Amino acid sequence: MLFVEFRFLAFFGLVLAVSWALRRNGARKAFLLLASYGFYAAWDWRFLGLILLSTLVDGLAGQQIHAAGDRQSRRRAWLILSLVVNLGILVTFKYYDFFAGSLNDLLTWLGVGSSLPVLNLVLPVGISFYTFQTLSYSLDIYRRQLAPARSPLDLALFVAFFPQLVAGPIVLAKEFLPQLAARPRWGSVDVRAALVLFFVGFVKKSCLSDALSPYVDAVHQAPDAVGAAGAWLSAAAFAAQIYCDFSGYTDMAIACAALLGYTLPTNFRAPYLTRSVGSFWTHWHITLGRWFREYLYFPLGGNRRGPGRSAINLFIVFLVSGLWHGAAWTFVLWGCIHGAFVALERTRLGGALARLPMIPALLYVNLVWMVSMVIFRSPSLEGASSLLRAMFSTALPPSTGAVPIPPWIAPVLVGAFAVHVVWQRTELSRRWAALPGPLFGLTLGAAVGMALPWITADPAPYIYFAF
Amino acid sequence: MQAPLSILAFGVGLVAVNQAMVTLAPLPAAAGLRSKVEFALEHVGDYDVLFIGSSATMYGLRPGVFSEELERLGHPGVRAFNLGVGGMGSFEAANVLRKVLDEEPARLAWVLYEEPLFDPRLWYPNAYNPRYVHWHDSSTTIAALAALRFSAEPPDYKRTDYDAHWLGWINWRLPLAMEHIGLWAWRQSAFGRGPEIIDELLDWAPEPLPTTEDLARHDGWVDIGVDAQPGVRRAHEDFLEKRGEWADRLAGIAAAEAEAGPLADGYDLAALESLLEEVRAAGAQPLLYVAPRGLPSPQMAALDAQGSAGEVLRFHLPGRYPELNPIELRWDFSHLNAEGAEVWSRLFAREFARLLDAQGASAHKR
Structure with missing residues (x-):
């Protein structure tokens, strides 16, 4: 669903109307999250799992890094988990075939037979963008520049917010999460x-x-x-x-x-x-x-x-x-x-x-x-x-x-x-x-x-x- | 109050500019449509007779020969124009004719109209193509929607699409009706037509074929053998390979027409009557004909038998017009070559003169 398609205009019109009709901030955020998942599922619903996994791991890592207080090794361990999972997903889907193919070429050129398998995975749309966003969340908590999200809903919406989900801008958690604290007012929208x-x-x-x-x-x-x-x-x-x-x-x-x-x-x-x-x-x-x-x-x-x-x-x-x-x-x-x-x-x-x-x-x-x-x-x-x-x-x-x-x-x-x-x-x-x-x-x-x-x-x- | 006013102003600005853009958008250039219609609109006042129909007419009728033969038969000074366009069906032809008649052509006395079947089915695989969009003005769209009830079957290769449509389970005509309405909506906007508008305004695109010079020289007739497009050439090669089938096709015509039911079962007579009325209102007389394409036309047979539209000249009947059947007069199964066009034009003139004489009518406007 491209922004320049009529079906997006219809989708956005509906989301706009319902989101402003919802009085409670929680309900509004839940609706926007569902709409965002729906938007992403319109590309390929199978990759929603990756977004959910990323959200889950960073939610957990963020909480644990924060809770670890001054226990540096524990903080570092949870950060490494976040980095490994997020970058692991990115590397697997985006870079594995490139590195495997390049290595195969090199080894063949050197005369050493090689046949690293090529996975031919489909690249999930927007993966580089949302991976960097979620990484900013755990990295900022690790650097003590951000407190964990007040609710899993806030974190999930920050990761999946549909306007910027598939091609940015790459939003940092510390600039978006505070905006979710209270319901925005229509009067303040230009x-x-x-x-x-x-x-x-x-x-x-x-x-x-x-x-x-x-x-x-x-x-x-x-x-x-x-x-x-x-x-x-x-x-x-x-x-x-x-x-x-x-x-x-x-x-x-x-x-x-x-x-x-x-x-x-x-x-x-x-x-x-x-x-x-x-x-x-x-x-x-x-x-x-x-x-x-x-x-x-x-x-x-x-x-x-x-x-x-x-x-x-x-x-x-x-x-x-x-x-x-x-x-x-x-x-x-x-x-x-x-x-x-x-x-x-x-x-x-x-x-x-x-x-x-x-x-x-x-x-x-x-x-x-x-x-x-x-x-x-x-x-x-x-x-x-x-x-x-x-x-x-x-x-x-x-x-x-x-x-x-x-x-x-x-x-x-x-x-x-x-x-x-x-x-x-x-x-x-x-x-x-x-x-x-x-x-x-x-x-x-x-x-x-x-x-x-x-x-x-x-x-x-x-x-x-x-x- | 500001918001409703702003929304209203938005609508006014959008509609006004869009309408201006729509008027700048040219007709599709394909199959000779643009150049022939533009020429006809400019020069229709110079002609007594207008042929309008498909490529069978475009390639098959030579106005110069037609006039020459009429003169020989005692009807001198008749100027005819061939407004045949490749792939032009009844609704498109009716739409084009309406544009021409809106010019109030002072001299036009006869409109000779090829096989008005009023088939509302959209045969191109991509229904949303410029060729369909241009004729979907409100009145022609309503006429096409009204004619849907006379269509018994969808085109075979569209059956699956129509069945899969969310309205298809009710009736296959509903998805087709949606296509017509979609085309109407598209026709109301200049959506996606910027490049054509710029080409037209700045005169960037090469002159569409046939050229104005050719149209003036041959009064709209196009020689199928000169600069034939790839599709036309392929049809010719195909015909040369399968020329043995021509006789079989001719033999099947009479049988197919004999099996046909009465006219009311599958024909939009109201659409035809409306068209004929428009022609008469413009001060011209209509005459219907069937081109010699080797195909049966049961509706025209029934219409001819009923007589409500006068005599229908059915040139496709091999028994009645054997001089059109020799294989050497054909370019392909659907079209005559230049020599065949000369034979048909003389024959058409003779039949037309016969009708004029029988009715005590004139080829000129009185």
Whole structure:
């Protein structure tokens, strides 16, 4: 059930009406939990068990860590249990086949016969997101930054809350659990701002990302069938597509949560307008960066042990971040590239980059991003290599069988650029939501009417659902 | 008071912009629909006779030959236009015809309408395709829903889908009715039609076929052998392989029509009468015909026998029109080639002249 499907709109309308009709906070939370499980079961009910197991283990671990007081070994044992179970599920479903396959390849290359079994498990949607959320719960209790949830219901709702369940933003327990303490008040919901945010997210995903996706898919299916222009255009199109897809999803997630009375953290702040790769990562998928900073970079030592160790720590973070995105060598390489650039920017080169005028700085960041995203998007290193060769050669597309460039790709890219720059820079949503009621309604209705022709009847799944 | 007003304003904004978008959305280009209808709407005032029907008409009737033969038979100066479109059934044709008649064509005297079966079944596997959406305006949708009661069986390959539908256990026509209503709803919005609108506004898409120049040169007739599309070519190859079956098909027509029951059992006569009335209201005369496709048409046989729509020219009857049957005149089982089209057009003109003479009527508007 995608946010841009009519059945989701019907589902959400029903959930919204019933949740606000329920007077008691407990009943409301129980209903939202059931709705969240129903939402997830619409993907695949079998994987609900994993969410329940994760919730159960973290609930128990959180209680026991807290109850252990100063008994450090007992606290550590319960934390390890939480980490083993959560990461064990993640590794089994997401990474086992990758590591087994890679090991098989290596051993075969070395001449040692090997046949580690490949499980071919289906990847449960959203597993990377909710695993990180539940880990934040037990880790924060261990670090004494959070008390255990007041009830299992609160913890279960924090893990499964449907607006952010399958693709974030990655919410930390310490910022969401306190919101469940009391029933939200309808009067405190900024309905107009939420409606505008939902609409903008809808347009980003359904009208822009889905319009770009067929061309990008076609190029990556036949990387040898494009020339330099086609390869660059496809790289630009994918950069626009993934921004519109992911930020569109999170806009709608934040808007849905807001309409239900809860606040989710911001996940994007005009990343393509940043002037360094390091800064980019504080504007793109902000909640993932925050999670890695708090739970990996700082524990590794952060920048406390000197610039050299800091660079190594950053590189490790980005390597793991690459793997978080997917179990493939393309993601590992992509993570390494970003780690290398961020580490490099900590050297004197970074100082030189910081002095660059705006346009060259923007070009630098977007060039690094577009080129690295060719690797990210490619199904294999060979495919990525073909496209990168095409980008940096003067080759013309093949005379026959070339992937045609659709004429409407230019206006869609302009649209994506406009959403990115104009929208985020001019705070249009705030100004729009501040219009007098009837004028707001009229303009929103007209905007929906303008968007309708660009909505696809057969939306593509969100790119980040695969992670 | 603010909230209801805002909701009302939202509805007004949405409906107004959506309606503007709907008017900008072009007709589907497939099978010659867009270019032929747009040409007809612009030029229908120049014609005395309009043929309207399926691909059998589009490929099979040459207005130039038809006019030439009429002139030879004492009816000079008749200009005809062929508004046949590939895959166009009765409801789509009625919808298109209504658009044309709305132009109040000053000269149009005759509408020659191919086999109005008024079959409301949706035969394409994907019912929600642009070709079905465009004709589902309110009146045509109501007419299609009303005609459902005359359909005895669902299309075979849709039977399972209809049975599995949540309303299918009551009656298979209910899921079909839901499809019609869904198509109507879709027709009311410009949902998903942005690329077409932009292509049309900015003139980006290649000119749909047949081109305006070709339409003007041949008055709507399309030579099936010139630039045949892959599907048309495949049908031709298939015909060449199985040409021996042609004689069997012809032989089966009379028997199939003899077995057919009375008209009232399976035909929406009210829809036909309404269509004929609309044609007459526009100052033209209707005449029905069946194309020589090697298939029986029991409803048209019964309608012809009943006589309520006047004489039906049944060119599919091999005994009555043997000159249309030689295999070398055919492109495939359903269509005549250019040579066959010439033969049929002359024959049609002769039958039309016979009717005019018998009725003391004219091919021109009086």
